[in-house]
Amino acid sequence: MGAMTRPTLDPAVTATVRAAADRVRATSGPRVGDLVESALLRTLTDTVTVGEDGTAFVITGDIPAMWLRDSTTQLTPYLRFLTSCPPLADLVAGVVRRQLACLDHDPYANAFNDGPTGAHYDPDDVCDDPHVWEQKYEIDSLAYPVTLLHTLWRATGRTDVLDERAHRVLRTVVDQLRAEQDHDTSPYRFRRDTDIPTETLARDGRGTPVGRTGMSWSGFRPSDDACTYGYNVPANLFAAQALLAVGELAADVLGDQPLADDARALSRELVAGVEEFGVVGVPGGPDGRRMYAYEVDGLGGVLRMDDANTPSLLSLPLLAPDVLDAEVWRTTRAVVLSPANPYWYSGSAASGVGSPHTLPGRVWPIALAVEGLTGTAEDRVRILDLLARTDGGTDRMHESFDVSDPTAYSRPWFSWADSMFCELALTVADDADARRS
Structure with missing residues (x-):
């Protein structure tokens, strides 16, 4: 990729960020606006490096x-x-190009190094590729870059990123999702020498047994924890949405109708699999009420829960709006935001969704932001205020914090959480503009 450098912010980018923060200040007060401005600038200056080839490498914050x-x-x-700030579109294009290069290199990996550095989360993992930080296969690692590429194209009309590599990667995404509909024939294995069961896969790296459902198998959740059951429902619905994007890009830009048809057909298969196996009864609820399970195995195993990391069940209107069942999701939301979800926690400072990835009693700012973004305008105002009050005095969002003591938190710098706070604050400003118009 060549030498990487920290980007010098274009004055148009700085002006765009400050104008956005001013909108937030006008709606939500000076402190929230200051938090938004700092977070938006920090992500651009401290997590992004740009290569000589124009691709952009983005770290998570505290992990390189x-x-x-x-x-x-x-x-x-x-x-x-x-559309309003072309330099930001150029940056997003640089990130997309790097993501496509990563997928082209290894579509089973979830995290990559900035070149063949040889760094690994665990040097003893089966995968010793020097480009790969970790090779935990997660469906969302395929879907997120596709949706980012599609968003860039729809917003700007630019097709320079839809080159030969992009075409090849879109084909790979479809082929891999289809191949993992029958995981027993897959070559993928993940084994780690650990006493933590969520950090490795059972059955010598193959994962717990599954039956064919029409859904696509995933070894790990978006939390990077191993799936209890191999079919993660929110990830499959997110993949179904991403496949619709592949279909549109293939048909309208790449002129590859067979790829478009295959992507759309696979999207329908994933949705049908979810409808048949992933929609289940509400525990203790009245007869006839149905909700999305978090994971199933096609053999009778069902996990009713939600996790803070997205794609989550709570986030489906944001990530899979064209493929979800709205009524089923509304019931699911009510379950997720209640004690029926084993990872919903409530304390004196906050209530919300946590994760088995972090300590019990910890709620995630990401999940709180998603709760607001998928809720009402009143929900958004309430949760934005809550997040601003539970930063533990650091002026940053964290991975998680204790529901009764926000000064007890994990990950002092977690850029994803910062960004979701900013998205929530900007949406609150949008709501205010809508009320005035």
Whole structure:
């Protein structure tokens, strides 16, 4: 990729960020606006490096690797400015190019190094590729770059990123999702010498047994924890949405109708699999009420929960709006935001969704932001205020914090959480503009 350098912010980018923060100040007060301005600038100056080839490498914050998921979600609040601020569109294009290069190199990996450095989360993992930080296969690692590419194209009309490599990667995404509909024939294995069961896969790296469902198998969740059951429902619905994007790009830009047809057919298969196996009864609820499970195995195993990391069940209107069942999702939301979800926590400072990835009693700012973004305008105002009050005195969002003591938190610098806070604040400003118009 060549030498990497920190980008010098274009004056247009700085002006765009400050104007956005001023909108937030006018709606939500000076402190929230200051938090937004600092976070938007910090992500651009401290997590992004640009290579001589124009690609952009994005670290998560406190980990020196690029996750395909995080590098997309960290850009969320900037996507509204793609048409009004061309330098931001150029940056997003640089990230997309790097993501496509990563997928072209290894579509099973979730996190990559900035070149063949040989750095690994665990040097003893089966995968010893010097480009790969970690090779935990997660469906969202395929879907997020596709949706970012599609968003860039729809917003700007630019097709320079849709080159031969992009075409090849889109084909790979479809082929891999289809191949993992029958995981027993897959070559993928993940083994780690650890006593932590969520850090490795059972059955000598193959994962727990699954039956064919029409859904696509995933070894790990968006939290990077191993799936209890191999079919993660929100990830499959997100993939189904991403496949619709592949279909549109293939048909309208690349002129590849067979790829478009295959992507759309696979999207329908994933949705049908979810409808048949992933929609289940509500525990303890009245007969007939149905909700999305978090994971299933096609053999009778069902996991009713939600996790803070996206794609989550709570986030489906944001990530899979064209493929979800709205009524089923509304019921699911009510379950997720209640004690029926084993990872919903409530304390004196906050209530919300946590994760088995962090300590019990910890809620995630990402999940709180998603709760607001998928809720009402009143929900958004309430949760924005809550997040601003629970930063532990650091002026930053964290991975998680204790629901009764926000000064007890994990990850002092987590750019994804910062970005979701900014997206929530900007949406609150949008709501205010809508009320005035």
